[in-house]
Amino acid sequence: MEHPGTLLHLRSPVLVAAGGVLLTALATGLVWREAAVSSRTRFDDAVEEAADRLHFRMDTYAAALRGLRGLYAIHPQVSRQDFRAYVQDLQLHRIYPGIQGLAWAPRVPPADVPAFAARLADEVPAAQLWPVRSDGQDRFPVAYIEPQDDRNLAALGFDLASDPTRLAALVQARDTGVLTATAPLTLAQEITHRKQLGFLLVLPVYKLHAAVAGLDERRMALAGFVTGVFRADDLLLALGIRTELDVAVEVYDVAPDGRRIVLHRGDGSPQVARYVAEKTYEVAGRTWLLRIVALPEFQDRLRGQLWLWTLVVGAFVTVLSWYVTLLQARTTRAAQRSATELARVAQALRDGETALRELNSELERRVTDRTAQLQAAVDDLEAFSYSVAHDLRAPLRAVSGFTAIVEEDAGEHLPEASRRQLAQVRRSAEEMGHLIDDLLTFSRLGKQELARADVDMNLLAQAVFQNLAAMEPDRMLQFRVGALPPAWGDPAMVRQVLVNLLGNAIKYTRGRDPAVLELDWDPGPGAYRLRDNGVGFDMRFASKLFGVFERLHPRDQFEGTGVGLALVQRIVLRHGGRVWAQGEPGVGATFWFTVGGQGSAGQDGGGEQGREGAT
């Protein structure tokens, strides 16, 4: 019962620890995996975000250019000052970050070139139309450009149509009428050694009220181009993709033949990247490819911390759980020990109770056994008495009887001595008969139940004395009786006491003339007192007085079996009383006796004596 429990308790903390480790590992793995999934998602989001930002920015630029074209729709002759004021009002750097500049490139037919050049030079000192060409084609020089920083000033007067890349965009824009981007190119503004790639957004401006539905009409109506100038690196950096999204973005211009030209590469991408995404994006008639690469920071931040935290927290929780379980197990063990101890105590109590019960039943059994043994002994005694009564008397009767017959039939023929001897035989047998009778009476006393009653001692004493005196008609007997309190005892037995004591007194006063017997109540010890003036006895032998078969006088002087006083003592003791005597040889004897339980008035002393006697 105790064994498996102990094993369980030993196991529990270990199991918990193992479970904790397992759970932690599992959780860490899950977190790892979740982080991977989540970082993938995040990366995808970042890709979308980057594309959206670029998209939105490009739309904004397109809107700016359309706004600029709107200026020409209402105002065919936009002055340099008007242009500047308009662009300044756009707050390019704040609202359109990444834009290098906005420009106006009018259509300058070959005939108008000198006038244009003259006016340009007039308006902007040192500015000229460049490069010089003489092919008879229209020119599209940058007439206005804002803001007027060094880079933009460097582009002033540059003929956009002089460069095939730019020209292609111009032609496409003129013919389609929509915003058109150039392929990547090196801007005229790249005046430092740190050159970037760039591109132009061009939007055709047609002559006011000209029809532009058809291709020819558009070619005829073309007035010039509003142009957005963009340095690719500046534009992309301004989008904040790298710093805010932790991804690097590369932008390629994809030609219709699939050739890729790098537009922007930023500060470079990791050689090995976990996540790479490519997204194509149509920009003003061109196809851009956005290649987005997760930066190491992106991955670290996504993956690194969480699983580690999970591991640490898991380990901590595991250790904590293990410890708590250990404590619990100890507590439980202690509790169980207590419970076991309690159970043991309870068992001990139960055992004790059982033992007590067994002891009790054993005692009862013993009492029963003893009682049975006692009963057996009593039965044996009874059988013995019965046997004595029947079998011992028969031979005595034979001795007595046949002796008497011999005396009767042949007595006269026998010598005197023989006759005397035969008489002696007969008397001995008869004496033994009396002895047996007394013995039987004595033994019967032990078995008889006491039937107590109030006994009038005055009446009883007188009656007993009369009977005894009648058997001694020749004696002079004086019997004086004082006031005797009643006795609480078995009447027959109390009578026997008086018979024996008075009989004794009469016997031992033989020869006294008159013999004086005095029975009264001795208030001192609280006892009945019988005094006589008989032969008395020697106090040295007082202790033998009440023994069975004890005699203080020779049998030939005073007949008797030596049972009488023993019988008296036995009766008195059975009543819880006591008997004692004083004597003086030749003067007389005094016997005191109490009968236990004397309860009537004036018996205080007697009762006390009775109790004393009983002990």
Next chain:
Amino acid sequence: MTDTLPDILLVEDNPNDAELALRALRKATPAVHVLVVRDGVEALDFLRGTGPFHGRDVTVLPKVMFLDLKLPRVDGLEVLRQVRDDPRLKCMPVVILTSSRQERDVTECYRLGANGYVVKPVDFATFSETLGTSGRYWLTINQPPPAAVHEG
């Protein structure tokens, strides 16, 4: 055994006691006819005419039976019980003659229907007088039950 009807049936196993009793009875009533049997079985055989007493005329009974209690084979109490249970014998006078003064015995005998209880004294003079008186009483003074009653 003699066919003469005994006046007294004495059931006594002790020959000494039997002899002393016979002497005492004869001394008091010289013509008395006493039959002595040694135990309860013999006593019942005689009364019922069975066993050694087969063929005896059982219509007439002794005037009294002196019955000891302590007997071989069937004891006195059992004899008394059977006599009182027998319709033909139940009225016959039965006197217990025994050494026992035991109250138990006396009570039981009277309860079973004994007509008397006599304790044998030890000294012969008293014994002789007791037996003689008793015998004389049952033989000469007491009127026995008529035979018709015996027929029941």
